[in-house]
């Protein structure tokens with residue numbers, strides 16, 4: 123009506139005014155507020171989500187995939203059985219971005235999501251065997267839905283519907299003590315703003331999330347109002363590493379220490395430290411540039427400390443060890459592996475407790491995608507020897 127188009131085509135004003143709006147609700151472009159995000163990720167509430175899925179169609183698996191990948195709902199609902207694989211050891215999630223015409227796209231996913239989808243695959247295959255009396259062939263596996271719907275789906279090709287998912291999601295939200303209305307798609311906005319907050323640039327975000335409009339990209343940048351204090355708070359919280367006498371003991375809470383406290387600590391905790399794999403080296407000769415006398419064996423070294431920003435790294439390590447132990451050929455080997463990893467497990471527990479005590483645990487866990495280099499490896503992993511670069515430079519100048 124405003125543009126004059128209605129008049130031009132002779133559309134009756136009364137008809138336009140009477141037409142229902144289509145139920146647009148504001149807030150769909152917003153990331154989840156912190157309290158809602160916490161509620162939607164809490165273990166207890168996720169168990170409740172599980173319990174709503176009486177036929178075990180994968181309600182929680184779909185939700186966790188949405189949260190961890192930031193895909194559109196339909197992209198996740200419609201994935202096929204063979205939607206995960208490993209490439210050079212990295213877990214990947216394969217899907218079609220039908221809305222923007224990108225098919226068979228892969229993104230890297232966290233290990234725990236990979237394992238969750240593997241379990242879902244097993245359930246879907248079991249269901250297929252119950253119906254058909256035989257496992258699916260390799261060819262059938264390519265076309266089977268990972269989340270098959272129940273009605274009119276003898277071949278298992280049709281996926282659960284968006285209506286089923288969104289109404290189940292709404293049913294779940296209604297059972298939670300959440301003030302704001304929320305929709306699953308907000309998980310995508312939450313991931314986008316978290317990526318930006320944690321150091322990814324817009325190119326990374328666009329690449330990870332698939333195509334996003336310029337308008338949406340600007341919206342994300344505007345929202346990702348980073349709080350540099352958070353990062354430094356996480357970095358300032360240190361616990362003793364697995365190689366120390368007391369793994370997991372809190373060394374620094376980001377607060378100034380008393381002289382007595384400082385003297386009681388075995389490790390020199392001046393702020394001078396240097397980054398190491400999964401934490402910091404506090405051995406001053408190394409910090410000041412000397413070679414490491416222990417051949418960089420940091421995880422067994424008592425000079426190594428872990429910060430709040432390294433929690434997710436250690437979670438991944440714990441998962442790897444757990445898998446290793448699970449796959450051990452006998453229980454003696456599994457026990458041995460558990461024993462070897464025990465100091466590290468204690469250090470991780472200590473780190474979690476320390477983070478929880480200062481209210482930073484959620485933020486530390488939310489740093490899952492904090493390192494864009496994990497996802498967009500080439501830029502970060504393409505390195506050159508500085509000497510060779512210098513030679514090139516000399517050669518260039520000589521030429």
Ligand code: SF4
Nearest residue numbers: 403405414419420423
């Ligand atoms: S092994 Fe110990 S001293 Fe050497 S770099 Fe690692 S933490 Fe520092």
